[in-house]
Amino acid sequence: MGFTSDVRTKVLIRSARICCLCFKQCGTKIEVHHIVQEADGGPNTEANALPVCFDCHAEVGNYNPRHPKGTKFRVDELKTRRDNLYKLVESGALLAQVLVKQLPAGTAGKSAEAVNSDIKALPSHAEPDEESREFLKRILKSTTALDALGSKLKILGQDNAAWVLDSLVNRTKESVRPIEVLARLMPSLSNDQKLLAIERTLRNVTLFGETEGKTAVLTEFGGEVLQVSDESLRFAFFRDVFEIVEHDQFDEVNELVPALVGAQECLPEALWADYVKLLINQSGSQSFKGAPAAKRALTKLSKGMVIAGLLALTPEVVCRFGHNQFESVHRLAAQYGDHVDGAQGTVIRDLTTKSWKAFYDKYEPD
Ligand SMILES: [Zn+2]
Numbered sequence: 001m002g003f004t005s006d007v008r009t010k011v012l013i014r015s016a017r018i019c020c021l022c023f024k025q026c027g028t029k030i031e032v033h034h035i036v037q038e039a040d041g042g043p044n045t046e047a048n049a050l051p052v053c054f055d056c057h058a059e060v061g062n063y064n065p066r067h068p069k070g071t072k073f074r075v076d077e078l079k080t081r082r083d084n085l086y087k088l089v090e091s092g093a094l095l096a097q098v099l100v101k102q103l104p105a106g107t108a109g110k111s112a113e114a115v116n117s118d119i120k121a122l123p124s125h126a127e128p129d130e131e132s133r134e135f136l137k138r139i140l141k142s143t144t145a146l147d148a149l150g151s152k153l154k155i156l157g158q159d160n161a162a163w164v165l166d167s168l169v170n171r172t173k174e175s176v177r178p179i180e181v182l183a184r185l186m187p188s189l190s191n192d193q194k195l196l197a198i199e200r201t202l203r204n205v206t207l208f209g210e211t212e213g214k215t216a217v218l219t220e221f222g223g224e225v226l227q228v229s230d231e232s233l234r235f236a237f238f239r240d241v242f243e244i245v246e247h248d249q250f251d252e253v254n255e256l257v258p259a260l261v262g263a264q265e266c267l268p269e270a271l272w273a274d275y276v277k278l279l280i281n282q283s284g285s286q287s288f289k290g291a292p293a294a295k296r297a298l299t300k301l302s303k304g305m306v307i308a309g310l311l312a313l314t315p316e317v318v319c320r321f322g323h324n325q326f327e328s329v330h331r332l333a334a335q336y337g338d339h340v341d342g343a344q345g346t347v348i349r350d351l352t353t354k355s356w357k358a359f360y361d362k363y364e365p366d
Contacts, residue, residue: 003044005232008032012230013203015051016196020085021060021073025192026053028228033057035078050082132160136167139181146181150188165189165197172201173208176216183220198229206237211244211252218259223266235268242271242278245290253290257282261297269304276301276309276332277317284324298328306336310348315363318351326356 003011017030033050036042052060060073128136135156138144153161165185171178182197189197198221205213217226218241226234241260245253267275279301282294301309309332318329333351340348350359 001044002038003032003049005235007044007046007049009203009230009232009236010046011049011051012233013199014086014089015082016089017051017192018085018089019053019056020051020078020082021056022053023085024053026051027192027195029054031057033060035075047079050078051085128160128163129156132156132164136164140171140177142177146184149181149184153185153188165193169197169200169204172213173204176212179205179213179216179220183225186221186225194225195228198225199233202226202229202233202237206233206240211256214241214244215255215259218256218263221263223263226263227266231268234266235270238267238271238275242274245278245282248282248285248287250287250290253282253285253287255289257287257290258293261293261300264297264301264305267305269308272305272308273312276305277312280309280321280325280328280332283328284322295328298332301332303336303339306332307339310336310340311344313347313351314344315347315359316365318347319360319363319365323356326359 011032012030015030017026018024019026019030031052031054033052034042034044035048035050038044042048050060060078135152139146139149153164156164165182168178168182168185172182179201182201186194186197201217201221205217209217214237217237238260241256245256245260261279264275276298279294279298282290283298285291285294313329313333318326321329329351333348337345337348337352347363350362354362
């Protein structure tokens with residue numbers, strides 16, 4: 001069955017997508033490998049998961065626990081190397097990226113002890129200078145204009161800039177301002193920094209953020225930026241957003257639904273059907289901004305999203321929606337209903353031809 005998306009996400013975050021064997025920043029080209037293979041009884045747990053690049057994956061793939069002699073990597077060595085990387089990332093993830101690039105080439109061939117002493121020899125998590133602290137304080141104030149932020153950050157120097165970024169990301173748990181600042185910085189960040197900043201922010205607002213923070217991530221970052229993040233992380237974030245909308249607190253829904261609609265392009269495919277159902281439900285609600293936003297969004301869905309939604313519109317689901325939502329259901333069914341066959345095809349045809357009352361009478365739940 002492989003690792004759950006939850007385990008994968010934890011590994012990707014803890015490793016900052018750096019290969020724990022060669023210390024390459026892998027971006028999307030990273031894999032989560034079983035240290036002890038499933039076939040050999042290895043569990044799908046975080047403890048048995050190893051973040052590695054494609055090259056190193058091929059190398060460790062040769063490991064066979066039944067014939068440990070002459071193999072390249074032993075289980076305890078792999079675990080030590082991984083935990084070393086995690087420690088390095090925890091000490092300041094963005095800075096870690098800068099540091100690991102200074103690790104000498106050939107790290108992959110070294111023993112765990114040698115890698116350990118390499119890491120110890122690196123400069124410790126540098127303290128920022130006074131200027132950088134002051135700069136951070138200023139940009140966190142809502143009254144400070146955020147012009148030319150990227151070039152200002154560069155003037156501070158690489159290590160100080162990394163510290164500022166890291167501090168901003170950490171504060172995304174607490175308020176909206178750091179999210180706004182990060183969004184403004186995005187265009188001037190390297191791809192690696194961008195990915196890391198986005199994923200750590202997503203994780204923070206999913207685990208600790210208020211609705212305001214989630215709304216800010218959607219509106220400030222937007223779908224195009226969020227698109228690059230790990231799918232399982234996006235899944236957890238949007239699942240959470242859906243739940244808030246489902247509770248239908250007007251204040252929250254009024255802000256969140258338009259923000260969600262604006263970023264719908266980066267929804268993982270596994271959430272498309274739920275998204276369509278959510279919009280249909282919202283389109284018949286009383287929220288003064290949420291309902292119109294949902295109605296508008298329903299006219300702008302991709303073909304794939306609509307079909308995923310239509311397949312999920314069982315009679316039971318439609319009858320639960322009620323009369324207010326029937327217009328939206330009817331319109332979607334008329335749009336792409338031809339693409340649905342079988343028993344569900346019949347239901348969709350009934351949605352396009354029958355009135356709400358006639359549909360309900362035919363399929364009325366017991
Ligand atoms: Zn590697």
